[in-house]
Amino acid sequence: xxxxxxxxxxxxxxxxxxxxxxxxxxxxxxxxxxxxxxxxxxxxxxxxxxxxxxxxxxxxxxxxxxxxxxxxxxxxxxxxxxxxxxxxxxxxxxxxxxxxxxxxxxxxxxxxxxxxxxxxxxxxxxxxxxxxxxxxxxxxxxxxxxxxxxxxxxxxxxxxxxxxxxxxxxxxxxxxxxxxxxxxxxxxxxxxxxxxxxxxxxxxxxxxxxxxxxxxxxxxxxxxxxxxxxxxxxxxxxxxxxxxxxxxxxxxxxxxxxxxxxxxxxxxxxxxxxxxxxxxxxxxxxxxxxxxxxxxxxxxxxxxxxxxxxxxxxxxxxxxxxxxxxxxxxxxxxxxxx
Numbered sequence: 001x002x003x004x005x006x007x008x009x010x011x012x013x014x015x016x017x018x019x020x021x022x023x024x025x026x027x028x029x030x031x032x033x034x035x036x037x038x039x040x041x042x043x044x045x046x047x048x049x050x051x052x053x054x055x056x057x058x059x060x061x062x063x064x065x066x067x068x069x070x071x072x073x074x075x076x077x078x079x080x081x082x083x084x085x086x087x088x089x090x091x092x093x094x095x096x097x098x099x100x101x102x103x104x105x106x107x108x109x110x111x112x113x114x115x116x117x118x119x120x121x122x123x124x125x126x127x128x129x130x131x132x133x134x135x136x137x138x139x140x141x142x143x144x145x146x147x148x149x150x151x152x153x154x155x156x157x158x159x160x161x162x163x164x165x166x167x168x169x170x171x172x173x174x175x176x177x178x179x180x181x182x183x184x185x186x187x188x189x190x191x192x193x194x195x196x197x198x199x200x201x202x203x204x205x206x207x208x209x210x211x212x213x214x215x216x217x218x219x220x221x222x223x224x225x226x227x228x229x230x231x232x233x234x235x236x237x238x239x240x241x242x243x244x245x246x247x248x249x250x251x252x253x254x255x256x257x258x259x260x261x262x263x264x265x266x267x268x269x270x271x272x273x274x275x276x277x278x279x280x281x282x283x284x285x286x287x288x289x290x291x292x293x294x295x296x297x298x299x300x301x302x303x304x305x306x307x308x309x310x311x312x313x314x315x316x317x318x319x320x321x322x323x324x325x326x327x328x329x330x331x332x333x334x335x336x337x338x
Contacts, residue, residue, distance in 0.1 A: 004086045007110060007132035008079075010125045020127045022157060022165030028131065029150050029172035035138060048092040053101050056085060060109055072305035075116055082109040100140045107136040107145055111152065111225070118156055119308040126156060147177040148225040151186050158193045166193035178220065184213035185226045188237050195241035203241050210234060232261035236273050243280055252280040268309065271300040275312035282319050291320065291328035298335060 060081055063074050085106045088094075094102065114129035130149045137146040150173035158166040170190040177183045191206035214234055239254030259273040274297035281290035294313050301309035317336060320329050 003128075003132040003135040004082075004089070004106060004110070007113075007125075007128040008083055008086060010128045020124065020131075022162050022168075025127070025153055025157065026165055026168035026172070028134070029153075029169040032134065032138065032146060032150065033172040033175045048088055048094045048098055048102070050098065052088075053098055053105070056081065057101065057105055060105060064112065075113075078109060078113050078116070082106065082113055085109060103136040103139045104142065104145070107133040107142075107149070108224075110136065111149065114152065118159075119306060121307065121311075123156065123160065127153065130156075143176040144179050144182045144223050145225065147173040147182055147186060148223065151189055154186075154189055154193065158189070158196065161196075163193045163196045166190075167197070179223055179226075180213040180216035180218050181226045181229055182223055184210045184216075184234075185229050187213065188229075188234065191241050192237055192244075195244040198245070200245050203245065207238050207241060211238075228266065230261070230263075232258045232263075232273075233269075234258070235261065236276060239280065240276055243276075243283065248280065248283045252277075252284050255280050267300060268304055268306050271297045271304065271306060271309040272312060274300065275309060275316070278313070278316060279319075282316065282323075287320070287323035287326035288328055290316075291326065291332045294320070295328065295332050295335060298332075 060078075063071075063077055063081070066074060085102055089099070089102050089106060110129045110133035114126045114133065117123070117126035117129060130153050134146055134149040134153075137143075137149060150169050154166040154169040154173070157163070157169065167190065170186055170193065174183065174186050174190070177186055187206045187210035191203050191210060194203040194206060211234060214229065214231070235254045235258030237258075239251040239258065242248075242251035242254065255273065255277050259270065259277055262270050262273060274293045278290045278294035278297060281287070281293060294316060298310060298313045301307070301313070314336060317333065320333060323329055324333065
């Protein structure tokens with residue numbers, strides 16, 4: 001409960017600009033890797049019925065199923081749902097199965113809110129929501145879901161160029177991850193962090209593990225949080241790893257292949273992939289193609305309300321400035337400035 005409350009209060013806390021250190025996050029991951037079960041989820045207060053929990057679950061699922069372009073308008077509803085579920089957990093009476101459902105719902109909602117905060121550069125709030133979700137998953141003993149939260153925290157650390165923290169978190173997360181698809185995603189993120197540090201051998205080992213595990217069957221249900229993982233993601237992230245390691249030609253081929261494999265329903269990811277493709281074209285001395293990909297990525301990001309994707313394009317501006325005379329580059333730079 002303290003973790004959930006802290007996440008909710010961070011939305012109004014003026015100190016929310018204070019970051020959580022990489023050492024603290026790695027320590028949290030290490031504690032999670034060895035922590036035992038918590039006590040029973042029963043509280044003496046007003047009773048919560050199945051119908052209410054089912055309604056909240058279905059409502060949250062409905063919000064998450066809204067098209068990406070429209071989901072940007074629903075942030076307040078996700079916040080309200082998380083606040084409601086937190087109140088029910090803290091102040092209501094329920095049996096263990098109901099408590100399990102409430103904590104699972106709290107974790108899912110907190111993760112969704114965290115990604116929104118992350119996309120908009122509100123990193124401290126994002127961190128607190130992922131940490132709250134991690135505590136909720138531990139309360140119900142869901143190791144795969146807990147690993148998802150650690151994986152997201154590692155992704156955030158890598159995004160902020162703290163690759164040492166990302167590697168530390170992912171190493172701990174992998175010790176208790178059970179489903180092959182979940183392991184595949186974590187290995188893929190580990191490869192990205194290792195590649196950014198120039199660790200070629202370890203990067204290739206992690207990529208090989210990710211590829212093998214992605215195609216491994218399991219008797220366990222596929223966790224919803226990694227159900228989107230596909231050959232497209234494997235190709236693009238592998239390409240990004242090779243790009244960091246200096247293997248530009250092969251990297252470009254993989255990134256292009258992954259973008260073409262991506263289903264139309266994942267527009268936000270498509271915008272990120274296009275930005276990656278623009279970067280690979282720049283490194284391949286193909287500024288015209290880079291400008292075309294960056295232009296498409298930027299327009300898509302603005303339509304979807306995805307500032308994180310837009311920032312990827314903005315980060316390429318210094319490189320585009322150096323090839324301003326190439327076809328399409330000047331128009332792109334004017335679009336970025338608009």
